[in-house]
Amino acid sequence: xxxxxxxxxxxxxxxxxxxxxxxxxxxxxxxxxxxxxxxxxxxxxxxxxxxxxxxxxxxxxxxxxxxxxxxxxxxxxxxxxxxxxxxxxxxxxxxxxxxxxxxxxxxxxxxxxxxxxxxxxxxxxxxxxxxxxxxxxxxxxxxxxxxxxxxxxxxxxxxxxxxxxxxxxxxxxxxxxxxxxxxxxxxxxxxxxxxxxxxxxxxxxxxxxxxxxxxxxxxxxxxxxxxxxxxxxxxxxxxxxxxxxxxxxxxxxxxxxxxxxxxxxxxxxxxxxxxxxxxxxxxxxxxxxxxxxxxxxxxxxxxxxx
Amino acid sequence: xxxxxxxxxxxxxxxxxxxxxxxxxxxxxxxxxxxxxxxxxxxxxxxxxxxxxxxxxxxxxxxxxxxxxxxxxxxxxxxxxxxxxxxxxxxxxxxxxxxxxxxxxxxxxxxxxxxxxxxxxxxxxxxxxxxxxxxxxxxxxxxxxxxxxxxxxxxxxxxxxxxxxxxxxxxxxxxxxxxxxxxxxxxxxxxxxxxxxxxxxxxxxxxxxxxxxxxxxxxxxxxxxxxxxxxxxxxxxxxxxxxxxxxxxxxxxxxxxxxxxxxxxxxxxxxxxxxxxxxxxxxxxxxxxxxxxxxxxxxxxxxxxxxxxxxxxxxxxxxxxxxxxxxxxxxxxxxxxxxxxxxxxxxxxxxxxxxxxxxxxxxxxxxxxxxxxxxxxxxxxxxxxxxxxxxxxxxxxxxxxxxxxxxxxxxxxxxxxxxxxxxxxxxxxxxxxx
Amino acid sequence: xxxxxxxxxxxxxxxxxxxxxxxxxxxxxxxxxxxxxxxxxxxxxxxxxxxxxxxxxxxxxxxxxxxxxxxxxxxxxxxxxxxxxxxxxxxxxxxxxxxxxxxxxxxxxxxxxxxxxxxxxxxxxxxxxxxxxxxxxxxxxxxxxxxxxxxxxxxxxxxxxxxxxxxxxxxxxxxxxxxxxxxxxxxxxxxxxxxxxx
Numbered sequence: 056x057x058x059x060x061x062x063x064x065x066x067x068x069x070x071x072x073x074x075x076x077x078x079x080x081x082x083x084x085x086x087x088x089x090x091x092x093x094x095x096x097x098x099x100x101x102x103x104x105x106x107x108x109x110x111x112x113x114x115x116x117x118x119x120x121x122x123x124x125x126x127x128x129x130x131x132x133x134x135x136x137x138x139x140x141x142x143x144x145x146x147x148x149x150x151x152x153x154x155x156x157x158x159x160x161x162x163x164x165x166x167x168x169x170x171x172x173x174x175x176x177x178x179x180x181x182x183x184x185x186x187x188x189x190x191x192x193x194x195x196x197x198x199x200x201x202x203x204x205x206x207x208x209x210x211x212x213x214x215x216x217x218x219x220x221x222x223x224x225x226x227x228x229x230x231x232x233x234x235x236x237x238x239x240x241x242x243x244x245x246x247x248x249x250x251x252x253x254x255x256x257x258x259x260x261x262x263x264x265x266x267x268x269x270x271x272x273x274x275x276x277x278x279x280x281x282x283x284x285x286x287x288x289x290x291x292x293x294x295x296x297x298x299x300x301x302x303x304x305x306x307x308x309x310x311x312x313x314x315x316x317x318x319x320x321x322x323x324x325x326x327x328x329x330x331x332x333x334x335x336x337x338x339x340x341x342x343x344x345x346x347x348x349x350x351x352x353x354x355x356x357x358x359x360x361x
Numbered sequence: 362x363x364x365x366x367x368x369x370x371x372x373x374x375x376x377x378x379x380x381x382x383x384x385x386x387x388x389x390x391x392x393x394x395x396x397x398x399x400x401x402x403x404x405x406x407x408x409x410x411x412x413x414x415x416x417x418x419x420x421x422x423x424x425x426x427x428x429x430x431x432x433x434x435x436x437x438x439x440x441x442x443x444x445x446x447x448x449x450x451x452x453x454x455x456x457x458x459x460x461x462x463x464x465x466x467x468x469x470x471x472x473x474x475x476x477x478x479x480x481x482x483x484x485x486x487x488x489x490x491x492x493x494x495x496x497x498x499x500x501x502x503x504x505x506x507x508x509x510x511x512x513x514x515x516x517x518x519x520x521x522x523x524x525x526x527x528x529x530x531x532x533x534x535x536x537x538x539x540x541x542x543x544x545x546x547x548x549x550x551x552x553x554x555x556x557x558x559x560x561x562x563x564x565x566x567x568x569x570x571x572x573x574x575x576x577x578x579x580x581x582x583x584x585x586x587x588x589x590x591x592x593x594x595x596x597x598x599x600x601x602x603x604x605x606x607x608x609x610x611x612x613x614x615x616x617x618x619x620x621x622x623x624x625x626x627x628x629x630x631x632x633x634x635x636x637x638x639x640x641x642x643x644x645x646x647x648x649x650x651x652x653x654x655x656x657x658x659x660x661x662x663x664x665x666x667x668x669x670x671x672x673x674x675x676x677x678x679x680x681x682x683x684x685x686x687x688x689x690x691x692x693x694x695x696x697x698x699x700x701x702x703x704x705x706x707x708x709x710x711x712x713x714x715x716x717x718x719x720x721x722x723x724x725x726x727x728x729x730x731x732x733x734x735x736x737x738x739x740x741x742x743x744x745x746x747x748x749x750x751x752x753x754x755x756x757x758x759x760x761x762x763x764x765x766x767x768x769x770x771x772x773x774x775x776x777x778x779x780x781x782x783x784x785x786x787x788x789x790x791x792x793x794x795x
Numbered sequence: 796x797x798x799x800x801x802x803x804x805x806x807x808x809x810x811x812x813x814x815x816x817x818x819x820x821x822x823x824x825x826x827x828x829x830x831x832x833x834x835x836x837x838x839x840x841x842x843x844x845x846x847x848x849x850x851x852x853x854x855x856x857x858x859x860x861x862x863x864x865x866x867x868x869x870x871x872x873x874x875x876x877x878x879x880x881x882x883x884x885x886x887x888x889x890x891x892x893x894x895x896x897x898x899x900x901x902x903x904x905x906x907x908x909x910x911x912x913x914x915x916x917x918x919x920x921x922x923x924x925x926x927x928x929x930x931x932x933x934x935x936x937x938x939x940x941x942x943x944x945x946x947x948x949x950x951x952x953x954x955x956x957x958x959x960x961x962x963x964x965x966x967x968x969x970x971x972x973x974x975x976x977x978x979x980x981x982x983x984x985x986x987x988x989x990x991x992x993x
Binding site for chain 2: 187248
């Protein structure tokens, strides 16, 4: 196991599978227990270093670390020395000097966790960097798929939305491919990166055409502001061509599931009746996030120091 | 003034001779010369070349003396074998008046290690809206002939046309930083497979090529001289080749880093590899080398861009673009062009001295001329290079005040042993003389 | 190598055969029945229903199931069985590195108020048992906790002792005692070998 979790792209199948299996074991170990806490990381310190607001991801990591008995420090860039111009490097070295064993970092700049990993001795977990990756989201998505469908190998996953700007999309593309799923990305061409042809995915511009052959449809958040930069003409046109409504959901096979990493834009990329349907795994995804992040922290931090 | 007798050098890598430098000029070249009273410089096995001329250097003074000064940049240049550098205009204040360009020129004179030739801004404050006083800068003591908003593109086509036309009266040239800004908003690296995976906003090749295509058409239309800075794509080479074939007065430069490095360097997100225009693909590198070899690209120019540590020890997106290169330029060109057989030493001298001097109109200045051949009677600007040397680059050992070298830890061939500016040594045995 | 001392060290080789293992499991099963009955006189069946055998993975789990099967064979009463994975409770993670987790499952009736007997293959330093006790504390509140092991090889590092011991084996610290069970290893035997110094 590597010391850091920086991107799903560099996880091999064995490591990724171990993370999912460990998450499953932790979930069953804690199922139905009154004391939802394990002493595993007692005496270790995990810092949540968040340069972007993301309450749900931060809370999920915080809960994961606390359930493993680690000490948790939440360091929000707002209202701290960071907003007074302290550099990422100085902040990282300060946190390490205070004894942090792991830094969970959310940052608007792609690659910021890679830089951190270069500067600190402890573990670095990428909790979302710019438009690059969000590997624990992909792990919890893969975990949820495996839980619902019983497998990942050969599962047909359709990713729809703002692939160009989505770190969730990038992480899922690489992780799901590594785990044997067949991924199709669907988006208006403006929201696909130049170079998507080098990804291990199929590309389509037609959502209706791919839905009948999907086991999983994963909706990505689309920000309405993108239309100001002419990525698409209007929210209405986007929703009509790429949104998931009840009519489109009916095109899916009976046992297919609907996923969304949240936060959702109801009425934009996903209709309310779809988000709340029994096919939707959106609430499970949140719960699974804690188990997966516990597994990641255990596997990165539990091990022998290098 | 001391007379120097250089023993055993090989001009342009050819036959071994001795060279006598006296009263700022090359007094004689011949076999087994002896000059009583002359200081003898051992140059056994070294290749002699005319002093190198850089069309594109950022010396950062005035404004960012923490990153580089005219003094430290001049020393780096001399150690790299240069005898003249063009100092780019994007200082603070911007070199857009006669006063600023004269200040830079004087600082260069005081440093006394290379001829510091100021570049004047095309537009006031590099803002791209109003022409700077190009004539005043041309007529100043700094004698500006190259005008550039480098760092920014002169994006407005009407303004670019006027600039091209206007400098005709000054025997000047507009050096364009070719980047259509509306195609590169937020751009971080070459747009392609790697940017897609790394999640860094792409800088499309078309943003450079579109401006070059536009500008060669404009230059041809108004009969003006155009110079294209740091060409980085295969498509740009194609457009330049076409324009030259059509008789457009266009010249172009390529940087050492674009001849050697690719966007693969962005893996790991170390901003030392962030540069504008960005590092491109291997196919682009090959096309740039071919273009430099066949003369479509006229010159190698360093785009030496020093940055303070805090502007590089940070997140990729927050880092300033640019890399230093004065001290490794010759080695990189030896590595990519000479050792590959694409250029011989004469070809290297042409691309790194003769042609850049001609583009900057430095070849006809008498005793202060640059880019002249190694011949008796010419100004004694020359560099002596050890072609057999191979060494690993250590940024801490560089003379530049900044450390943002993309070649750290890389083994490169060739070493500048001695440099002479108008008969006086600026570098002896690999050490700057001042 | 030091000269082996017959009083402090077992000779390398097979210490217990499959027959030995089966005999020892039967004996411990009988001891469990007797002790349960003694603890609650007059309620033989009830006492056994109060009993929960909790195996410590990997090999404590099949041992617990075997003990339960023998108790049922001798008395006709089914005994609750479970497993508790102690990996997340270990105090030597930093030293030994992460390992894959194993199952934790408890009987539906839980542990509260019951007699829990932890079952493991080898008792050595006592650290695994300590971790198991910590895990039990988070899983419920047993009336009492006891310990049954197939082999006690000595060298305790904590004040822990077994209530039921299949076989006491004097060993040196560097020797390895390996219990193999057919459910996991395809064969039943206990082997002593000369290990490398820890």
